[in-house]
Amino acid sequence: MPVDIRARVLSNAHLSPDYNVLSLAAPEIAATCQPGQFVMVKPGRGTDPLLRRPFSVFEVLRDTAGVPTGITILSKRIGVTTNLLHQAAEGDLIDCLGPLGQPFALVDPPAEAWMVAGGVGLAPFATVLEALNAKGTPATLFYGARSAADLFYLDWFRDRGARLALATEDGSVGDKGRITIPLERELTAATGKAVTLYACGPEPMLEAVSNLATRYGRRCEVSVERIMGCGMGGCYSCVVPLKDGKGGHHFVRSCINGPVFDGAEIVWE
Amino acid sequence: MGVTTPDLSVQIGSLRLANPLIAASGCFGYGLEYASTIDLRTLGGFVTKGLFMTEREGHPPERIVETPSGMINAIGLQGIGVHRFINERLPEIRKTGATTIVNICGTSIDEYAEVARALSQAEGVAALELNISCPNIKEGGIQFGCHLGGTFDVVSAVRKATHLPIIPKLTPNVTDPASFAKASEDAGADAVSLVNTFLALAIDIETRKPAISNGMGGLSGPAIRPIAVRMTYECAKAVKIPVIGMGGIASARDVLEFLIAGAAAVQVGTANFVDPFIWSKLLAGLTDYLTRHQIARVADLVGTVDFSKH
Numbered sequence: 001m002p003v004d005i006r007a008r009v010l011s012n013a014h015l016s017p018d019y020n021v022l023s024l025a026a027p028e029i030a031a032t033c034q035p036g037q038f039v040m041v042k043p044g045r046g047t048d049p050l051l052r053r054p055f056s057v058f059e060v061l062r063d064t065a066g067v068p069t070g071i072t073i074l075s076k077r078i079g080v081t082t083n084l085l086h087q088a089a090e091g092d093l094i095d096c097l098g099p100l101g102q103p104f105a106l107v108d109p110p111a112e113a114w115m116v117a118g119g120v121g122l123a124p125f126a127t128v129l130e131a132l133n134a135k136g137t138p139a140t141l142f143y144g145a146r147s148a149a150d151l152f153y154l155d156w157f158r159d160r161g162a163r164l165a166l167a168t169e170d171g172s173v174g175d176k177g178r179i180t181i182p183l184e185r186e187l188t189a190a191t192g193k194a195v196t197l198y199a200c201g202p203e204p205m206l207e208a209v210s211n212l213a214t215r216y217g218r219r220c221e222v223s224v225e226r227i228m229g230c231g232m233g234g235c236y237s238c239v240v241p242l243k244d245g246k247g248g249h250h251f252v253r254s255c256i257n258g259p260v261f262d263g264a265e266i267v268w269e
Numbered sequence: 270m271g272v273t274t275p276d277l278s279v280q281i282g283s284l285r286l287a288n289p290l291i292a293a294s295g296c297f298g299y300g301l302e303y304a305s306t307i308d309l310r311t312l313g314g315f316v317t318k319g320l321f322m323t324e325r326e327g328h329p330p331e332r333i334v335e336t337p338s339g340m341i342n343a344i345g346l347q348g349i350g351v352h353r354f355i356n357e358r359l360p361e362i363r364k365t366g367a368t369t370i371v372n373i374c375g376t377s378i379d380e381y382a383e384v385a386r387a388l389s390q391a392e393g394v395a396a397l398e399l400n401i402s403c404p405n406i407k408e409g410g411i412q413f414g415c416h417l418g419g420t421f422d423v424v425s426a427v428r429k430a431t432h433l434p435i436i437p438k439l440t441p442n443v444t445d446p447a448s449f450a451k452a453s454e455d456a457g458a459d460a461v462s463l464v465n466t467f468l469a470l471a472i473d474i475e476t477r478k479p480a481i482s483n484g485m486g487g488l489s490g491p492a493i494r495p496i497a498v499r500m501t502y503e504c505a506k507a508v509k510i511p512v513i514g515m516g517g518i519a520s521a522r523d524v525l526e527f528l529i530a531g532a533a534a535v536q537v538g539t540a541n542f543v544d545p546f547i548w549s550k551l552l553a554g555l556t557d558y559l560t561r562h563q564i565a566r567v568a569d570l571v572g573t574v575d576f577s578k579h
Contacts, residue, residue, distance in 0.1 A: 001305050002306060002545075004544065004545070004546050047339075047519075048338070049335060050335055050340065050490055050491070050543065051539075051543060052543060227330070227332075229333050229340070229542045230296075230541070230542035232302055232303060232306065232542075233298050234296055234298050234302055234303065234541060235333070235344070235542055236298075236318070236327065236347050237332045237342065239327070239330060239347070241329075250326060251327055251347060256302065
């Protein structure tokens, strides 16, 4: 059951001119949040923005005793809400409704989890990695962006035991090109290994990763991003076409049935 | 003088609501989406998403776009159809104790009557709201809502088909909504609700395409409130049956404005997207106001707007 918190901004770390990580005091959300769930966020009390916007929970913050105290969200400046989140200062209050949505179903060892992130699609994977580590599931992060300057938290993931495979469109680090290049290379080499993929990023990337997974006989869960009105199932704005088993599709709400779906069930447009 | 709690109950035809706050159709799913988050019995009632006889898939995304102090939607009345609603949702809804108003749609007058008959035989339906005002689908709805004769005919047909209170939901996309309220009253409606959304268009200037897949859509939110208040006032003056007002309500102040304009009850839609916990805040604000102004019953406030010169 979601709660609505006027969350105090604990810190706002600017990773680049576009990216920031906002830390929010939200113990009730942090305590129950599962990897892949999201929060509906609204900075300010006015009508611009009017609606909340969905953000994956990036990290769960804990005090020295391990008690959950808050969450972070990873944001990239695109519109009015993300601009306000970029400018938010310590002590600001931000309405935060959550946790919402269906989490990733994470595999147990000896199966491996391969996280595939594109750009701001890194957003759910910090909590995912912590949950994988708690299970002892070996984790790899495939992470692609435009250039080396747009790859963040690499040490964070490395320090927590994730194997990294990187790709940049300009070739400044890792493979030159899309993240599917190292992913396909490793899928080809990983015969006999149990691997499940977890992907979040731009829709064309999700489609490509999902199709690769199908071709190599792997399960792939994707976290989709849709324009969302309420996050609660009330408005039917954020629908995703899923296969209906009869060659057609039916629309399901990504807020309550997702945002995590089996990639093989989505009808990619 | 002792402090008394004001009487918040309102009468809509034969239907008594515990308070004047109703969750608007299309903004509250089938109610169950909110049942674990809030106590649905604390609302005066809720209106389900619109139902046809059969399932509808709705429009492809994008279905909404935010605009200044508002949003444009064209969901396309995605829905499970009346039979699945009765079999799969209504038993669960009954358990919540909610006062359930079902929004019904049709592509023909016969379909409206058929949906109404099916729901009249089901247990747990408090009233029917007739969607004759959805701007987003080609067939049905608005064709009845934009013509006085069509409104009269569809309300008359549903009146014959059900004993339940019927509430035609009116469109603001006409010159004179009050004449449609009158036509509804003449055809036997127990109340009218208004306004549905304003037909609107937002364009992506980079692609020069409409921002949502359907092209045009319906505008809601605080942006439309003053026009909705005016139309509520006009309709309340024109008819004797109760008027349920809506359009951009986002605070107790806004609820009070509609009541004073002449609404016997109100519906809240877009604001519920922003804050699913808004209901207790609206109720508290409403109670505070009535207490502060020593108004014993919320019904005493309805239609008390004072146009006299100071």
